[in-house]
Amino acid sequence: MATSFVERLGELLLSGSPPACIGFDPRLEALPAGLARSGDAPARIVAFARAVMPAIARHAPVLKPNVAFFECHGGPGFCAYEEVCRLARAAGLLVVGDVKRGDVGSTAEAYAKFHLDVADAVTLHPYLGADSLEPFLARCRGEGRGIFVLARTSNAGARELQDLEISGGGGRTVAEAVAVAIDRWGQGLADRFGYSPVGAVVGATWPRELARLRALMPRAWLLLPGVGAQGGKVEDLAPAFDGRGLGALVSQSRGVLQCFAPNDGDWLDRIEAALVAFAQSLRSVQSAARRPS
């Protein structure tokens, strides 16, 4: 088998790639005004992707396109999603499809077949339990793909259900119970770096919960969205990393690919500068994680 998604991630970070995941959420109103002005929405999105992909690939190992911003344009939008994933992989990036699917077994098979062909890994909902993840897990075990299961989401409303306390769990919350399940689902699947293909989404907006969630799922890569526009701070995320600087990917969307005004002529330079700054801030937090405290 070729190197798995998580093993490749480990190799890249150990060889100096920053733990950066660039969220690609193409809101039309935030695309450069001068780009493919005459095309329809999916064509404009693909043109934007084509323009930014080399810069992203120079400064980050992972692209995370959110399918919602493609799917809202119907079938042609969905084709653009496939094309953006293809462009990213051709540029040497790993692709995490931010699809947040979750359905019963036979339906999950249909999702797993398509979405893990298009991307190296996907985000999934935990609510239906292990059997809903099984078609994805089969491709993790057999073909080296990866999944990130929603444990603690970055939105304010996350507290409503995820903070409910489980009885007999020593004060454990629903989100923590999901973290324990994520650890269970990844049992026996760890790679040579100690990480399983069953990762977790943990909002960077909840830094005080990070160390506890990290401890509950030591084998899981944590995908941390919510820095920047949503209020999360990179410097709070050191507890997500292990002593080698592995174990976490910090995701930024608007702060990188929407860091310009639509009429800025130098939008590509601005994106590259934002990528450099993001990578630098992540290397600092990795170093902080490496220092014995």
Add this chain to the structure above:
Amino acid sequence: MATSFVERLGELLLSGSPPACIGFDPRLEALPAGLARSGDAPARIVAFARAVMPAIARHAPVLKPNVAFFECHGGPGFCAYEEVCRLARAAGLLVVGDVKRGDVGSTAEAYAKFHLDVADAVTLHPYLGADSLEPFLARCRGEGRGIFVLARTSNAGARELQDLEISGGGGRTVAEAVAVAIDRWGQGLADRFGYSPVGAVVGATWPRELARLRALMPRAWLLLPGVGAQGGKVEDLAPAFDGRGLGALVSQSRGVLQCFAPNDGDWLDRIEAALVAFAQSLRSVQSAARRPS
């Protein structure tokens, strides 16, 4: 405002429509062999939809296409999903898009915009809480759309997280806490029949939990999948209905639209017979609900 989704549902059932929701999960291997043999997958699916829609519309008020079986064919599959929804609405059916989406606010907006244009209602994940539902709720309040939030799913693995007991909740499980949240999210939105646009998905495979979940969310239409292939029995579902025979929709997929072998020449007759039998069984259970017990 035109009649809302839930109000229309109430009117249809009171005027004699059975509480039937027909799941449209187009597995290619289960399509009639003789149908559009030369077309690609999306074309074959649309041809099948076109052929069965009049029969479905004669015997059921609601179609529930599961987008996974379209989306797995990429962009053209997604176009076929839109076309099937259009055909169903043109035939007079209400459409519940079984999309099971769930994402943070700004992303949820993109999903809500597209999916509640294409369908009258959609299924959604609860895990992210109220703010992730808000863009959908806005269209429920403003345009009469509906949502069904996953409370208790039909799969065996549902127990893993949904059965965890909440502390201080009087023995309440996570699924029951979600039911309470669903009731809360629908507060103040009830129509003249007493039902809100915030419905719930409750697997027909858990009949012993039905009465308790019904009581926790008296304003919610319950969408009950899992009869037939998954083991749920229509006759166990009386507790889901109120004394007028309202409040629940029973969904069947494989038992109706895959009730034939691909080479059966009389597949359309078989589907119509299955529709008639399903409607009849649902009228019986509605009657049972109407009898004072």
